[in-house]
Amino acid sequence: xxxxxxxxxxxxxxxxxxxxxxxxxxxxxxxxxxxxxxxxxxxxxxxxxxxxxxxxxxxxxxxxxxxxxxxxxxxxxxxxxxxxxxxxxxxxxxxxxxxxxxxxxxxxxxxxxxxxxxxxxxxxxxxxxxxxxxxxxxxxxxxxxxxxxxxxxxxxxxxxxxxxxxxxxxxxxxxxxxxxxxxxxxxxxxxxxxxxxxxxxxxxxxxxxxxxxxxxxxxxxxxxxxxxxxxxxxxxxxxxxxxxxxxxx
Numbered sequence: 001x002x003x004x005x006x007x008x009x010x011x012x013x014x015x016x017x018x019x020x021x022x023x024x025x026x027x028x029x030x031x032x033x034x035x036x037x038x039x040x041x042x043x044x045x046x047x048x049x050x051x052x053x054x055x056x057x058x059x060x061x062x063x064x065x066x067x068x069x070x071x072x073x074x075x076x077x078x079x080x081x082x083x084x085x086x087x088x089x090x091x092x093x094x095x096x097x098x099x100x101x102x103x104x105x106x107x108x109x110x111x112x113x114x115x116x117x118x119x120x121x122x123x124x125x126x127x128x129x130x131x132x133x134x135x136x137x138x139x140x141x142x143x144x145x146x147x148x149x150x151x152x153x154x155x156x157x158x159x160x161x162x163x164x165x166x167x168x169x170x171x172x173x174x175x176x177x178x179x180x181x182x183x184x185x186x187x188x189x190x191x192x193x194x195x196x197x198x199x200x201x202x203x204x205x206x207x208x209x210x211x212x213x214x215x216x217x218x219x220x221x222x223x224x225x226x227x228x229x230x231x232x233x234x235x236x237x238x239x240x241x242x243x244x245x246x247x248x249x
Contacts, residue, residue: 001249002098003081004030005069009037009236022090030084033072035065050172050208055162058236064178066151067168070161080157082111088152089229091120092128097155097227104131106187107218108185114150116226117141123225130224134185135193137222138200151178153228163217174210183207185220223237 004023008016016032025032038057041064046052052060069083081102082094091113101109109131113119117140118127132140156164164184175179186194189206194201 002028002094002101003076003078004028004074004094005033005072005081005083006030006086007033007035007065007069007083008086009035009181012086012236019084019086019088019090025095026090026093026095027093031081033069033070035066035086036061036068038064047097049173052172055173059176060173062151062236063173063180066177066181067165070156070164073156073158073161074165076156077119080155080160082155082246083151084228085152085229087110089231090227091229092225092227093226095226096128097223100129100131100231101155101222103219104221105219106221107130107157107163108181108220110134110137110149110153110182110220111155112150112153112228112230113226114148114230115222116224117222118225119229121226128225131221134182134220134222135190138194138197141197148176148179148203150179150230151176152230154181160218167211167213167217170241171211175207178208179203181209182220183211185218186217187213187216189215 006016006019020030037053038060043053043054046055046060055063066083069081073081082097097111110116117132117136117137120128124203164181165178167184183204186204191201191204191208194204
């Protein structure tokens with residue numbers, strides 16, 4: 001059975017119940033991971049984490065919640081897990097996706113519509129079971145799809161989790177966690193091949209100035225047909241960031 005981690009704030013239990021109900025319809029039970037709020041971290045503790053002192057509170061809490069999910073994979077000795085944020089919408093059976101993942105031979109597979117190039121309604125039966133390279137995913141998308149990579153739905157192996165944890169242990173936190181995850185599968189050597197998509201090239205180049213990864217440390221791929229849909233609109237991370245700007249430190 002595919003392991004599934006759902007990152008969920010204690011204040012957003014209704015979101016967890018919704019996604020749990022969706023998974024229960026597929027005969028799956030998620031592991032709830034209590035998310036962290038950046039505002040709950042003492043300034044003293046933030047000072048020990050490189051980059052954390054100047055991070056927006058919501059962004060920091062989101063980043064460290066994903067770090068905790070990677071630790072969960074390693075600590076439990078799981079081969080890997082699908083990591084979902086609690087506002088994700090499930091577009092297709094994840095058990096079927098698990099079969100595709102087992103054949104992909106990757107450390108990281110993005111499952112979300114911000115990285116996949118097709119939605120279910122636009123795909124044929126063969127495409128449902130395909131993965132494509134991260135490079136192809138980025139270069140095939142149109143301008144309307146170049147809004148970010150997203151951490152709302154991805155599969156990560158235990159080896160991949162260990163690699164990401166090692167990066168954070170050495171370099172700390174910088175920006176949004178999804179861009180670190182993507183950059184770990186691209187590395188500086190892969191940036192030049194992405195220049196045709198200026199948005200992704202610019203974002204990843206910025207991340208590369210902080211995380212010194214000459215080569216990819218993850219073997220990455222993208223599910224061709226999205227299994228996870230992004231709801232759009234506001235998010236707990238953005239709301240916490242905005243609140244911090246209003247009330248200050």
